[in-house]
Amino acid sequence: MTIGSEALRQDVWLANQVIPKAGLAQLTWGNVSGVDRAGGYFLIKPSGVSYDDLTPEMLVPVDLATGKVLDGDLRPSVDTESHRAFYLAWPSIGGITHTHSTHAVAFAQANRDIPVLGTTHADTFNGPVPVTRGLTPQECAHDYEFHTGQVIVELIGDDEAAAAMPAALVANHGPFTWGASAKKSVEHAIIVEAVAEMALKTLALNPAAATPQHLQERHFKRKHGPGAYYGNPAAKS
Numbered sequence: 748m749t750i751g752s753e754a755l756r757q758d759v760w761l762a763n764q765v766i767p768k769a770g771l772a773q774l775t776w777g778n779v780s781g782v783d784r785a786g787g788y789f790l791i792k793p794s795g796v797s798y799d800d801l802t803p804e805m806l807v808p809v810d811l812a813t814g815k816v817l818d819g820d821l822r823p824s825v826d827t828e829s830h831r832a833f834y835l836a837w838p839s840i841g842g843i844t845h846t847h848s849t850h851a852v853a854f855a856q857a858n859r860d861i862p863v864l865g866t867t868h869a870d871t872f873n874g875p876v877p878v879t880r881g882l883t884p885q886e887c888a889h890d891y892e893f894h895t896g897q898v899i900v901e902l903i904g905d906d907e908a909a910a911a912m913p914a915a916l917v918a919n920h921g922p923f924t925w926g927a928s929a930k931k932s933v934e935h936a937i938i939v940e941a942v943a944e945m946a947l948k949t950l951a952l953n954p955a956a957a958t959p960q961h962l963q964e965r966h967f968k969r970k971h972g973p974g975a976y977y978g979n980p981a982a983k984s
């Protein structure tokens with residue numbers, strides 16, 4: 748018997764198919780997972796498998812508590828421990844996406860947050876999409892993917908903060924996004940890449956472009972009421 752509900756397999760498989768369709772990765776440089784918290788596992792794309800060859804049955808079930816593969820012979824994505832760290836830290840998320848989308852990676856490699864320069868950004872992310880600190884040589888040598896997950900959780904914070912900011916850039920690597928479902932997480936990956944490209948082109952046209960006050964509070968105000976703003980919990984009403 749294959750572990751994993753048919754519905755979750757279909758959702759995660761469809762979300763993985765969005766990556767090439769949306770131009771978020773070349774080759775296999777991206778992966779999506781989805782979690783079944785009641786079942787205590789998540790399904791993730793198998794490592795190195797092309798999106799054309801991928802079927803729902805090939806998705807790898809991984810134990811949420813231990814990280815062990817529960818069924819099948821395929822190796823899970825190399826990023827599995829990063830995905831697992833987010834599921835353990837943030838109970839409200841249901842899906843995670845990692846890509847190497849070009850413009851978001853440019854900000855990650857430049858160690859720069861993606862600034863809030865327009866409503867497209869502010870309507871989804873209630874502040875700059877943050878970039879993590881660089882991993883130490885020891886962290887890179889010990890278990891890169893595990894520490895990648897840890898530095899993002901350290902950067903974003905608790906479950907509420909993760910809901911308000913469902914994206915982060917790993918320094919010198921690329922974007923991770925998350926959401927209530929696998930589908931939602933890959934939609935956030937599309938938006939991260941779009942706002943990264945817009946920001947890069949905006950700054951090329953006007954290096955002094957900055958975030959007007961009304962944009963800073965647009966998203967959080969809508970979600971948390973007047974005065975609330977990500978990164979400024981004291982302002983929450």
Ligand SMILES: O=C(CO)[C@@H](O)[C@H](O)COP(=O)(O)O
Pocket residue numbers: 775776777778792793794795796823824825826845847
């Ligand atoms: O970020 C990386 C490697 O740097 C990975 O996301 C690969 O780009 C895809 O690995 P698999 O999911 O195929 O194992």
